[in-house]
Amino acid sequence: MNLKKHLFFILFVLITTIPSLSQTPTPPNGKKWEKIESMSDEFNGTSLNTSKWAINSPQWEGRRPARFETSSVSVSGGNLKITASKKTNPSNGWTHNGGLIRSKTKNLYGYYEARIKANKTFMSSTFWLINKRNEFTGCDYRVTELDVTENVGRNTGGQSWIDRNIVTLNANTHSRGTSCNSTPVGIRGNKADIGEPAYAGYHTYGVWWKNAKECLFYLDGRFVFKINPAADFSLAMYLRMVVETYDWNPPKAGQDGMNDSAANRTTYYDWVRSYKLVDDNGGGDPDPNPTNETVSFNNAPTAITPQTAYTFNVDYEASADREIVVEFWSPTAWIAQQKKTVAKGKGTTSITVTLPSAPTLGSGYVYKVHVRPVGTTWREAIDRDQVNNVIVENEVVIEDKIAFKNAPTSINPANSYTFTMEYSASLDREIAVSFWKNNTWVASKVEQVSKGSGIKAITVNLPSSPTPGNGYAYKSHIRPIGTNWQQALDTDQVNNVTVITNNPQLIANGTYFITATQNTQRLLSRNLENHSARMHNPGSYNDQKWIFKHLGDNIYTIKNMGTQRFLEVPYALCNNGANVATWTNSSNNHKKWKVITNGNEVFGLKPMHCPDLGLDRASGAIDANVQLWDYSSANNNQKWKIIPAASNRSFDKNENIVGLYPNPARDIVTVTGHDLGEKIVIYNLLGKTIKSVETKSNEELISITNLEAGIYIISIGNKTKLQLIKE
Numbered sequence: 190m191n192l193k194k195h196l197f198f199i200l201f202v203l204i205t206t207i208p209s210l211s212q213t214p215t216p217p218n219g220k221k222w223e224k225i226e227s228m229s230d231e232f233n234g235t236s237l238n239t240s241k242w243a244i245n246s247p248q249w250e251g252r253r254p255a256r257f258e259t260s261s262v263s264v265s266g267g268n269l270k271i272t273a274s275k276k277t278n279p280s281n282g283w284t285h286n287g288g289l290i291r292s293k294t295k296n297l298y299g300y301y302e303a304r305i306k307a308n309k310t311f312m313s314s315t316f317w318l319i320n321k322r323n324e325f326t327g328c329d330y331r332v333t334e335l336d337v338t339e340n341v342g343r344n345t346g347g348q349s350w351i352d353r354n355i356v357t358l359n360a361n362t363h364s365r366g367t368s369c370n371s372t373p374v375g376i377r378g379n380k381a382d383i384g385e386p387a388y389a390g391y392h393t394y395g396v397w398w399k400n401a402k403e404c405l406f407y408l409d410g411r412f413v414f415k416i417n418p419a420a421d422f423s424l425a426m427y428l429r430m431v432v433e434t435y436d437w438n439p440p441k442a443g444q445d446g447m448n449d450s451a452a453n454r455t456t457y458y459d460w461v462r463s464y465k466l467v468d469d470n471g472g473g474d475p476d477p478n479p480t481n482e483t484v485s486f487n488n489a490p491t492a493i494t495p496q497t498a499y500t501f502n503v504d505y506e507a508s509a510d511r512e513i514v515v516e517f518w519s520p521t522a523w524i525a526q527q528k529k530t531v532a533k534g535k536g537t538t539s540i541t542v543t544l545p546s547a548p549t550l551g552s553g554y555v556y557k558v559h560v561r562p563v564g565t566t567w568r569e570a571i572d573r574d575q576v577n578n579v580i581v582e583n584e585v586v587i588e589d590k591i592a593f594k595n596a597p598t599s600i601n602p603a604n605s606y607t608f609t610m611e612y613s614a615s616l617d618r619e620i621a622v623s624f625w626k627n628n629t630w631v632a633s634k635v636e637q638v639s640k641g642s643g644i645k646a647i648t649v650n651l652p653s654s655p656t657p658g659n660g661y662a663y664k665s666h667i668r669p670i671g672t673n674w675q676q677a678l679d680t681d682q683v684n685n686v687t688v689i690t691n692n693p694q695l696i697a698n699g700t701y702f703i704t705a706t707q708n709t710q711r712l713l714s715r716n717l718e719n720h721s722a723r724m725h726n727p728g729s730y731n732d733q734k735w736i737f738k739h740l741g742d743n744i745y746t747i748k749n750m751g752t753q754r755f756l757e758v759p760y761a762l763c764n765n766g767a768n769v770a771t772w773t774n775s776s777n778n779h780k781k782w783k784v785i786t787n788g789n790e791v792f793g794l795k796p797m798h799c800p801d802l803g804l805d806r807a808s809g810a811i812d813a814n815v816q817l818w819d820y821s822s823a824n825n826n827q828k829w830k831i832i833p834a835a836s837n838r839s840f841d842k843n844e845n846i847v848g849l850y851p852n853p854a855r856d857i858v859t860v861t862g863h864d865l866g867e868k869i870v871i872y873n874l875l876g877k878t879i880k881s882v883e884t885k886s887n888e889e890l891i892s893i894t895n896l897e898a899g900i901y902i903i904s905i906g907n908k909t910k911l912q913l914i915k916e
Contacts, residue, residue: 221466222464230461235264237290241292253434257287258288272286272455273446274451289431292429299463301337301462306457306459307456315429316337319429320334322898334361335404335418345441348437360396362422368773375760377416393408395410405573415485484572487501492582498542502537504536508533511533517555526542558574591610602655602741604741608649609801610644611644612667618678619636620636622649637670662683700734702735702830706791709726711727714754716752730911743785755774755775758817763798801820803817853914857893858890863889863905
């Protein structure tokens with residue numbers, strides 16, 4: 190073999206044997222990245238390292254129709270594989286097989302990345318982190334979830350945004366399940382173009398969970414954007430790699446990829462790598478008085494007109510003199526940038542970027558900013574920020590207009606009224622709505638709206654309920670932010686409003702089943718479906734029972750007996766198809782419901798924040814998800830029976846009444862209605878026996894302190910099964 194062949198052979202060996210490399214972000218001065226071995230894996234063996242990973246979750250068996258099965262998970266060819274498939278013997282709504290892998294180790298701040306090739310089905314390919322709520326107490330008794338990416342491979346839901354999901358990194362931060370009103374809840378997310386479908390090839394998805402308030406996301410080693418979570422992300426989390434199903438992308442025979450090859454139905458994880466920052470003692474002494482190095486845009490506009498120069502306000506914090514660079518990008522390429530040096534410290538600076546020509550009309554433009562040591566390049570960037578999906582459009586002249594939409598002229602006495610306002614605004618504006626009696630102001634509410642047009646629900650709280658009579662009026666105006674009624678740009682008014690005697694209460698306070706009129710299915714909400722409201726066959730479970738509490742004028746809070754959570758429209762959405770779920774309090778109008786009659790013992794339910802829509806069974810299907818839709822008294826999917834729970838069952842006075850309380854519970858539960866000596870068995874959702882006791886009392890106390898939070902099944906003498914929620 191000649192020298193050239195020797196060199197070629199050596200080069201070939203090096204290329205084919207060196208593992209694929211990742212590029213971690215530049216660490217802060219005096220720090221370096223150290224791999225967390227217990228949360229990292231190259232998957233070069235033939236089986237999963239069970240000291241690092243588990244392939245199920247006792248508290249989560251999946252989201253119907255896909256159940257997590259250990260048989261879906263394998264390791265071979267240098268990859269962890271999760272294969273999606275259809276069940277041979279479907280049952281109880283489980284028709285497909287998914288898979289879940291979770292780390293046994295948790296960590297706080299660090300850099301987490303995975304090299305993934307997604308599957309090409311309607312099911313997902315995901316990489317994310319989540320905490321365990323029951324490991325914390327006080328206000329930290331809550332859920333934080335950090336989604337690095339979640340992709341589907343086929344659009345079976347029909348929405349155009351699902352097509353984007355297939356070709357973008359889809360990141361989200363979730364704050365939910367809070368125990369203190371002071372802890373914010375919500376979802377904040379962003380996207381970045383991959384350049385091809387996620388199933389077309391391997392890509393590296395990473396997040397630098399920098400601190401409690403910043404998460405920086407990377408695609409193929411390149412910073413793409415930053416997310417500031419709704420609440421502090423200050424709780425250690427576990428890694429998860431999951432293939433599951435979503436309500437918004439259901440199976441669709443012949444179009445969902447489930448008849449494709451196993452290779453196309455498989456999500457491949459080439460590797461997972463996790464790092465934490467440690468002191469770099471070999472790199473010189475760190476700054477004895479370190480300062481955070483941060484940079485971010487300050488209210489950068491996401492809709493602009495064609496110009497050759499744009500000025501950006503940038504907030505920064507620097508431990509030394511630094512360079513700040515602002516870049517302007519088209520959807521596919523860099524266009525221009527401007528650099529500015531700032532002194533050590535903290536402040537806001539203005540930077541103007543001059544373009545070679547005005548950008549063409551369209552969407553997908555991007556602003557980028559980074560801070561770096563003076564005299565270096567973008568490769569040495571210390572912190573970054575980015576604004577995606579900027580639109581360049583011709584300036585549209587918008588008039589400032591305001592109008593009441595379908596405001597009633599006959600109302601019942603109440604302490605608050607919600608008005609639907611139609612508006613158009615040439616800039617960000619304030620809308621004021623006020624309630625008047627005989628030309629005397631009673632109360633008002635001011636809300637801010639963004640430039641553009643839309644509909645805004647505004648609730649005016651009164652100091653007391655108005656007395657029945659005439660002479661009432663509603664007034665509204667739109668004005669510049671920070672001004673008063675004297676600067677009103679447009680006004681609207683509804684006169685001759687009458688307060689009439691209160692309507693009789695339709696539903697007495699109590700516990701009820703909410704049942705479809707077209708079949709016997711009932712409304713429920715439980716942790717198994719992340720508290721989404723859906724229809725289910727009748728069962729003797731508290732999660733099918735709802736506690737109605739009258740607030741006045743047939744407005745109610747509706748609380749689930751099983752979870753003690755209130756029926757709500759998440760994030761106060763007001764659109765057709767908006768999901769309905771439950772939440773831990775009832776403090777806002779999207780958690781209150783107006784009950785109206787729609788036939789003999791038939792009712793409609795409308796959310797108070799969005800009174801033109803009604804509670805709707807999606808397509809009237811069996812096991813349907815429950816959503817909002819334009820209310821119509823003729824729509825059978827919006828007709829409900831509200832049946833007292835106590836009247837649903839009759840029993841002999843000598844019959845033992847099986848009971849379980851409290852439920853949910855944290856430490857001790859009491860079981861009643863069994864015979865002495867009967868066996869009580871607690872199972873997890875995978876059917877594994879967790880605990881077994883033989884009863885010695887008519888009221889058997891069982892300790893559940895050592896159980897992880899989640900849903901369990903309690904079997905009493907193999908005759909009765911009850912659902913238990915462990916907090």
